[in-house]
Amino acid sequence: MxxxxxxxxxxxxxxxxxxxxxxxxKIFQINLFIxxxxxxxxxxxxxxxxxxxxxxxxxxxxxxxxSLSSSLLINHLDQRIFTRSIIDxxxxxxxxxxxxxxxxxxxxNRVGLYYFSQLRPGFTKLNQNLAxxxxxxxxxxxxxxLFLPFFIVGFFYDLLKSLKFPLVYLICVxxxxxxxxxxxxxxxxxxxxxxxxxxxxxxVKFLPWIQKAK
Amino acid sequence: xxxxxxxxxxxxxxxxAFLLRFYKITEVPAELGTDGVVQAYNAFSILxxxxxxxxxxxxxxxxxxxxxxxYQPPLYTYLTAIPIAIFGNTVFSAYFVSIISGTLLALISxxxxxxxxxxxxxxxxxxxxxxxxxxxPWSIFYSRLIVEANLGVAVFAFSLILFLxxxxxxxxxxxxxxxxxxxxxxYYSEQVIAVLFLPIFLLLFRKxxxxxxxxxxxxxxxxxxxxxxxxxxxxxHIKTLETGAFTRRFNQVSYVSNQFVGNSxxxxxxxxxxxxxxYYNPRNxxxxxxxxxxxxxxxxxxFYSWMIIPFLIGLVYLIKNYKTTSAKxxxxxxxxxxxxxxxxxxxxxxxxxxxxxxxxxxxIGIGIYQVxxxxxxxxxxLLIFVFxxxxxxxxxxxxxxxxxxxxxxHHFGYPTQKLLSELNSYQNKQIMLDSTxxxxxxxxxxxxxNYDPKDMQNQLKSQLATPYYTSAPNYNxxxxxxNIEVRPIDWSYNxxxxxxxxxxxxxxxxxxxxxxxxxxxxxxxxxxxxxxxSAYSNNRQGC
Numbered sequence: 001m002x003x004x005x006x007x008x009x010x011x012x013x014x015x016x017x018x019x020x021x022x023x024x025x026k027i028f029q030i031n032l033f034i035x036x037x038x039x040x041x042x043x044x045x046x047x048x049x050x051x052x053x054x055x056x057x058x059x060x061x062x063x064x065x066x067s068l069s070s071s072l073l074i075n076h077l078d079q080r081i082f083t084r085s086i087i088d089x090x091x092x093x094x095x096x097x098x099x100x101x102x103x104x105x106x107x108x109n110r111v112g113l114y115y116f117s118q119l120r121p122g123f124t125k126l127n128q129n130l131a132x133x134x135x136x137x138x139x140x141x142x143x144x145x146l147f148l149p150f151f152i153v154g155f156f157y158d159l160l161k162s163l164k165f166p167l168v169y170l171i172c173v174x175x176x177x178x179x180x181x182x183x184x185x186x187x188x189x190x191x192x193x194x195x196x197x198x199x200x201x202x203x204v205k206f207l208p209w210i211q212k213a214k
Numbered sequence: 215x216x217x218x219x220x221x222x223x224x225x226x227x228x229x230x231a232f233l234l235r236f237y238k239i240t241e242v243p244a245e246l247g248t249d250g251v252v253q254a255y256n257a258f259s260i261l262x263x264x265x266x267x268x269x270x271x272x273x274x275x276x277x278x279x280x281x282x283x284x285y286q287p288p289l290y291t292y293l294t295a296i297p298i299a300i301f302g303n304t305v306f307s308a309y310f311v312s313i314i315s316g317t318l319l320a321l322i323s324x325x326x327x328x329x330x331x332x333x334x335x336x337x338x339x340x341x342x343x344x345x346x347x348x349x350x351p352w353s354i355f356y357s358r359l360i361v362e363a364n365l366g367v368a369v370f371a372f373s374l375i376l377f378l379x380x381x382x383x384x385x386x387x388x389x390x391x392x393x394x395x396x397x398x399x400x401y402y403s404e405q406v407i408a409v410l411f412l413p414i415f416l417l418l419f420r421k422x423x424x425x426x427x428x429x430x431x432x433x434x435x436x437x438x439x440x441x442x443x444x445x446x447x448x449x450x451h452i453k454t455l456e457t458g459a460f461t462r463r464f465n466q467v468s469y470v471s472n473q474f475v476g477n478s479x480x481x482x483x484x485x486x487x488x489x490x491x492x493y494y495n496p497r498n499x500x501x502x503x504x505x506x507x508x509x510x511x512x513x514x515x516x517f518y519s520w521m522i523i524p525f526l527i528g529l530v531y532l533i534k535n536y537k538t539t540s541a542k543x544x545x546x547x548x549x550x551x552x553x554x555x556x557x558x559x560x561x562x563x564x565x566x567x568x569x570x571x572x573x574x575x576x577x578i579g580i581g582i583y584q585v586x587x588x589x590x591x592x593x594x595x596l597l598i599f600v601f602x603x604x605x606x607x608x609x610x611x612x613x614x615x616x617x618x619x620x621x622x623x624h625h626f627g628y629p630t631q632k633l634l635s636e637l638n639s640y641q642n643k644q645i646m647l648d649s650t651x652x653x654x655x656x657x658x659x660x661x662x663x664n665y666d667p668k669d670m671q672n673q674l675k676s677q678l679a680t681p682y683y684t685s686a687p688n689y690n691x692x693x694x695x696x697n698i699e700v701r702p703i704d705w706s707y708n709x710x711x712x713x714x715x716x717x718x719x720x721x722x723x724x725x726x727x728x729x730x731x732x733x734x735x736x737x738x739x740x741x742x743x744x745x746x747x748s749a750y751s752n753n754r755q756g757c
Contacts, residue, residue, distance in 0.1 A: 095617065097742055102616045124513055131501030134522075137492070159530045 014046045014200050021199075023142035023192060030185055037068050041193040046200065048165045058165055065169070069176045069190065078181035081125045092117050132182035133174055139188065139195055150202030157201050170194050215337065223341055224324060231320040231348035234610075235313045235357040240305045242615055243358065244623035245630055246661070248654025250360025252278055253286060254308035255657050257294035259667035266291075267657070269671035270682045274399075274450050275459050277682055284466060285459050289369070289400040290362040303664050308360055315368040316357025320348045322371045323576060329378040330540040335587070342586065343579025349606060352516040352564055352571045355614065366401030367568040370408070373397060377415060378543065381422050384436045391440035395447025402463055403554040403566055405451075410550045412444060418542055457683035467566075469559040490556030493570060496522055498562040512621055514613035516564050516571055517578070518606045524581025525574065531584055532577065547573045620741060627652040628747055629738055630659060633716070636736050636749070640714050641697065643751065648703045648717030649692075656693030656700030665695045705730065708752050716749040 027035040041064055047057035099107040140148045158166055173190040180187040256266045256276050265271050275285035297310035324344035356364045376390030397404040425432045454460040469485050500522040503515050532541045551570035589595045649655045677691050692701035703721055708730050732750035739745055
């Protein structure tokens, strides 16, 4: 689904927005190469909404996203999802007594023991990582809280217009970032292009003169 | 669908709601919490004497004995007198009003959605909203605690049914206003919400409710009557307004007078915006668990995580239909209900915003209905919904009925019923129970043993260091009930004959056991064999 007719104002707008926000400076300090890729993703996601360039932009977005995601997952995978720390083990042992008493045979079998000692703690960690990703207050500490209303407008505009590609991007990025350790600085990076796009869409909604072609 | 089938569906939803709130109520939570058992005993006292445990006749606010001293809104306590009269001083009768409030909220949600929407399939939409409420974690959790907030949201929601009905039957408006006024006696949050809701509701629906502004003719007489009744219903609050008791709880929990926040309007404004917006943060609503939620169940949030999707769908639906009565009404509630919690210092404290959580639940119900409409094959609908319900209830069972029961038992005080059954064998001894780390122990024993309210009133009234309604209630209280004295242990009593000292491992140390040559009588342990309480008899050595 496309909705933007490209003009110089729109392109300039997304360029300016991508560079003037506080977050991009922090990303540049983390890693120059990743920050350039993220900026590229921002533009590609924006162009994916255009009538003329959407197909190419979407393909390029997928390629860049796959590369960046692979790199982040290889270097910053959250091992806690798959291994148990000492504190986790103590908690699991303690809870073993509770489950054994309350669940009886439902717990005291191979499947039950495996689920509660291995799978469930892993899912809990993934849930915690996802919770940290969904915490939008941390993005607007980075981005500037002034942009929050525009983000909200842009995000719901996305949903209202059923802009599939950005929403698919969001889901893929959330799924990938869940496996990156929270608090790592890297886990929230992949969301930058999406947030950038939503803020821009919100600005376009509020400031329709941006969209008018010369 | 015929009427009989509809009634069966509604009854099924109510039964599910009731069972989830009633199942194992005497085991989970582990004990009657301090605040809750105070309400229960006060209800018992009011029933038999017309006075609370301090001897105050029909209080407007109930003085609470806890670590900081506060007051409880009255409605829950007065209503609890009814189940106590019927069932006696039992755990069930203490929880009864909360359980019924939570169950009825499912029915109220159903009726509200039926009134709000006039579309094809409204019955299914209303049933989904009601069923969502029936199985939602926050409602189950708080229906299983003795909390006034749960009653508050039920009364407030009921008033909304009347307000909606008054749009077509104006004569219901005064009754709606009276019910709204009643909700302000249920919980503190409703005091703020009620005052905000009424004028905005009138403004939003002025074309339906009013003829010419300020005229007394036609429809307006019902509006003026309603406003007058609302004002009259708030009059009782005035009695406590000047004493400091009315604002005591606000002063305790709000950042407004906090010197670290700063006294400037800008600083206060920033704090309010930050706190207020935290209630809309999807992380807090759908993913935050236990420690971030003020003692919620482990690994469980106020909503199931998957509900973020129908919530967003429901919001989009309302935005698309923003001109409809349902969208305007829900938008009004969505905006104003977090405001009371927004002026408190705790970051995202669900108990103070149950009305907001209820509105979110209704929106989730709308979203689920939209998904239901989109899915075409009936088998697919059935599979998905059955899977989600079973997964949700499984998560609830593990987190609440197992983990919360055992890992949070220390938040609810000592195992009093086990203790009382042990103490039955020591009728010939003077028993001293240490209450340093369980300030509710004395009143819990008083409630469970049906201790004479008049005697309790005499004891506690003499311990009041400040007037009943005050901005600084004292909280160090001791209880004497027959041969049982509940207080911080006083070792000078060791020289008395036939003493039994009961306390946790901090109250009675190894050194004291040796020094006073105490003899172990019994221990109460938890499931992991940790000692919760020990009882020692003395032999008066060294006196």
